[in-house]
Amino acid sequence: MAVAAPPVLLRPLPPPKSAVVPMPPAVLPAAGLAGVAGALVLPVDRPGVGWLLSGLAVAAAVFLADRRSRAAGEPGPFTWRSAGWAVLALALLAVGAVRASGWLFVLCVLAAVVTGSLAVVGERTVNSVLYDMLALPVEAFRAIPWVGRGAGRFTARRDGVARRIALAVLAAAAIVGVFVPLLASADAAFAAVVDALIPELGVATLVRWCTVFAAVTLVVAGACYFLAAPPQRASADRPHRSRYGLEWTVPLTVLVLVFSVFVGVRLVVLFGGTEYVLRTSGLTAAQYARGGFWQLCAVTVLTLAIVAAALRWAPDATRADRLRQRVLLGTLSALTLVLVGSALSRMGTYQQAYGFTVLRLLVEVCELWFGAVFVCVLASLVKLRSAWLPRAAIGTAAAALFVLAVLDPERLIADANLDRAAAGKTLDDHYLAGFSADVVPVVSARLPEPLRTCVLRQVLRNDTPDGWPAWNLSRSAARDVTLGPVAGCG
Structure with missing residues (x-):
């Protein structure tokens, strides 16, 4: 006689964190303001001071949103270690205001993402070190439904706060749209200031603004999402091992x-x-x-x-x-x-x-x-x-990259190759001409004409004017260098 198998009881899956943890009211305006700041000042195509300003906007938004979201007297997650990681991340972004080298700044931005993630994570979690390093981009994607639910609750509030904020923003935009063009047409100096502050609008500019706004907003929201319900912290004590x-x-x-x-x-x-x-x-x-x-x-x-x-x-x-x-x-x-x-x-x-x-x-x-x-x-x-070794390794790597940026690697390489040339060895001027504006002072001071002008023209061949968010010390100083005649360049 066949016996019926007992029914299998399936345990329901827990709901996602985005459905359990409500979004604090301070997150949406803080993330939105940081997104607007990033859209206006972040130069996505080159190093510039705007990267540092965007990093400061993100750091301030995360800190203030988390502080406003906590009850009075409740301790926050940030410690002096978090502050150290945050300062290192901002220092790496500040390289864009000084050095023009593209490859160097890409490495600095990647390192800033890692150090910024560790600043938000704080103490070690039960997750892997790789997760702690990439917590910001990972949580930014995971926070999308969380932000959607929070925005829906925010716009559905009965007191009309969302409607009042929208009307205020639209009224301010209308005033700027009417009065700024009139004043710019009335005074040439004011028009020059407006042209320097506001780029020429076009489809590419609008797409860039929207993309940067979404990216910066999600980064802030992801950090707040992590802080709203952080994972369990790793224990400092480990069981002793006795085998093998x-x-x-x-x-x-x-x-x-x-x-x-x-x-x-x-x-x-x-x-x-x-x-x-x-x-x-x-x-x-x-x-x-x-x-x-x-x-x-x-x-x-x-x-x-x-x-x-x-x-x-x-x-x-x-x-x-x-x-x-x-x-x-x-x-x-x-x-x-x-x-x-x-x-x-x-x-x-x-x-x-x-x-x-x-x-x-x-x-x-x-x-x-x-x-x-x-x-x-x-x-x-x-x-x-x-247990502290992985983060020590990450910290020393980021610090080494920052020290390398301070020492100006392209200038070091150019100086060393010019020293070899002075000792009678071959100089690869084509390789030297592929560097950024960081090498302009060295080349201008040490190369004889006409090779000096030939190399400098190649270095500066793609130079375009910077708006104020893309201001960079190396590129600004390089534009003041006087070039000789073109004759003699191969």
Whole structure:
């Protein structure tokens, strides 16, 4: 006799957070005002001071909206760490007001998104580090239905607040639309100010304004959406691990021995063995450096991954486990720092022989960052607490990028290549001409005519006037440089 199977009870899925958490009234006006500010001042096609102003508008909108949304006396989520991340994000956006290099500013904007996300997230969450890094763009998309429901409730309020705000905005727009053109036609100086502040309207301008308005509004709304119901915070305490001690000890010991032998060989080369190595290998110094740099970079990356895995999964239940972890990982990190120094030395030799480029400079900065991360690893071994390491690595990377921007990388590269040329080596003027206005002072001061004018004309060939939101120090200073005759340019 067949027995009927018991019915399967399906647990209903929980409703999305956007349906459970109501949108505070302060979010919509704060996000809208930040969106308007971004649409008016953000120069999407070039670095400029408007990027910093837009970042300040976003930061102020998020802070004020969250503060207005909390009950009196309720503590906010922002700490001094959040302030530090926010200041770093704004500093990266401020690079656009000083440096004209496009590739540099793209990296700064990406880093500002990451540091801005960490400023909103605050303490570590139970989610992955990748989520914490990208919380702003992720929550911006997830906040769309939340904003839609909140806007519907806002416009449906019986007291007519939405209608009054709309009428006020329309009345102000009508006054500006009538009086500004009349006053501009009455005075040429006022007309010049209006032309500088208000760009010529067209389909492309309106599309750009709408796109930037939507993006900035959603970023602010996403940050407020996250703060309205943040995910659970990660616990600082982790259970001790007791398994796989042998499986971790043997490979780490072998790796330490291999690194020790390599470092020993490098010390022999350092103290007088270089000529022997070059003679027996049949290579020049530049070829020798070129052949080993990328391998050392790969070794550094792989070692960092192994150290991170060991900190995460290697046993630490007993005092012997912790001592073994400190000795092996500490020795491995110290030896890796020697490898980082060796890689940097090889890259220096390689660049002296073949020239300085953006890619080679970025790789050097990456190697220096690896060294900083291994120093942080050594610091974490004191108490065997590594939960802070991922954010320390992100912070040092963003700080290294900001320091690179302060040092003006294109100027450094141009100066180094001109020093090589002064020493009798070949100068790639075509590569130099592909840089931004950041190199104009160096080229103007150090290149002889007619090569100076030829390079400067190529650097400034696509230069167009900036509106005030796109004002940039390098481009503004470059326009004051006097060019010579065109004759002699190839």
